[in-house]
Every structure is written in structure tokens, then in C-alpha cells.
């Protein structure tokens with residue numbers, strides 16, 4: 094990942110005030126069945142939904158639907174009758190929901206204890222504008238996470254440990270979207286102040302701090318580390334840290 098890529102990714106996270114960093118929902122009920130999101134990584138509306146999924150510490154199966162994509166767009170069209178994203182499928186409640194506001198309302202109601210509401214009025218306009226600014230910043234030179242590239246479909250979905258605002262995880266999600274690779278997004282939001290800042294800070298200053306969220310416990314058991322992005326590919330039995338290595342791996346295995 095080069096310096097320019099990192100800068101625009103940092104700017105995108107800043108434009109959204111680093112929403113999608115913290116997870117407040119670790120005591121909330123987790124759905125029995127995995128939620129499904131038909132998503133375009135670069136879409137400003139999809140970003141708002143992914144931020145709330147991170148905030149509520151909910152995992153989700155991402156079906157990437159970049160422009161020009163043929164792998165999951167037909168299924169989305171079958172479900173909702175219209176080519177519009179985000180589209181949430183909640184197998185726990187039987188709901189299939191279009192419109193980011195309606196999706197966020199559903200998530201807060203079902204999995205956030207109804208304590209929060211989807212923003213409306215000026216707050217909603219500000220959210221959409223700043224999310225659009227994040228998209229613009231990631232579109233300088235090339236629209237990242239927007240358009241389909243030809244690719245080889247994996248047999249089984251991949252897994253990505255990530256939190257929405259992570260400047261390093263974002264390029265990986267963008268490439269997964271462009272290559273139309275389905276993946277279980279394992280949200281890795283920070284639920285304690287000791288988890289803020291880069292992984293080395295925690296390792297150095299707070300090595301004894303208890304690990305809270307389920308995915309943090311899981312990754313720590315798997316690797317002994319708390320760092321994202323972390324990609325797991327069950328098709329090749331490869332698992333790796335480091336955004337640059339992950340991008341190179343995805344291009345090599347699934348890029349056409």
C-alpha cells in the first residue's frame with residue numbers, strides 16, 4: 094500500500110469522523126443466522142450501513158455488487174426487483190430491506206436494543222454528504238471499490254477481519270468488491286479505550302487488558318495478535334496479515 098493510497102484512505106475515515114471504529118454493541122444479541130449485505134464498497138449509502146454493523150459488532154456476509162458485476166447483481170435483482178444497493182437480507186426475521194435508512198433502523202431495532210435511531214433530517218444529510226466525500230477521496234485517479242474487474246470466483250466465501258474505518262482494511266475490501274469475492278466480514282470494532290491506536294500501542298502499553306469482542310478473542314486465539322486486516326481463505330488454507338500482502342495475494346489467486 095503506497096503513501097498516496099494510505100493518505101486518501103485516512104482522509105476517507107476522517108471525512109466520516111472515524112465512525113466505524115468503535116463497537117458499542119458487544120452485549121447486544123447476535124443473530125443466529127448470518128446477515129447478508131449486497132454491497133458496493135464505494136457506495137456512500139452502503140458505507141453508512143457497514144458503519145452501523147461495526148458499531149453493533151455484527152458479522153455479515155458481503156456479496157459485492159460493483160458496477161458491471163455479474164456474480165451477485167442478478168440475485169439482488171431477483172430479491173428486490175430493482176438494482177439498488179445496499180440491500181440487506183436478514184434470514185432471522187425474513188426481512189429483505191432496501192434503503193440505507195431503513196436498514197439502519199432495522200439493525201438498531203433488532204440488534205441494538207432499540208437504543209438508537211437512524212439519523213434523520215440534517216444529520217442524515219450530513220452523513221450522506223460526508224460519506225460521499227469519503228468516496229470522492231477514494232476516487233482520485235481511479236474509482237476504488239466501484240467497478241467490477243474480471244476475476245475467478247472462489248468456491249467458498251473468504252473471511253476478513255476488519256473494522257470500517259481502518260485505513261488498511263479499506264483497500265482490501267475495495268479489491269474484494271472489484272473482484273466480486275464474497276466474504277464474511279468479521280467486524281473488529283474497538284470496545285475499550287485501550288484498543289484505540291495501532292496494535293503496537295496495545296501490545297506495548299496494555300498487554301494485560303482483557304480482550305472483549307468475540308472476533309478479537311477469536312483472532313487472538315488463532316494468531317496471538319489484534320491486527321486487521323486479516324484474511325482467511327478456506328479455499329487455499331491461506332491466512333495472512335498485512336494489507337499489501339493480502340492485495341497481492343488476491344490479485345494473484347483471483348485476478349484474471
Ligand SMILES: N[C@@H](CCC(=O)N[C@@H](CS)C(=O)NCC(=O)O)C(=O)O
Pocket residue numbers: 133135136137138139160176177178179191192193194
Ligand atoms: N436512498 C438509497 C440510495 C442508494 C443508492 O443510490 N445506491 C446506488 C449506489 S451508491 C445504487 O444502488 N446504484 C445502482 C447501481 O449501482 O446499479 C439508500 O439510502 O440506500
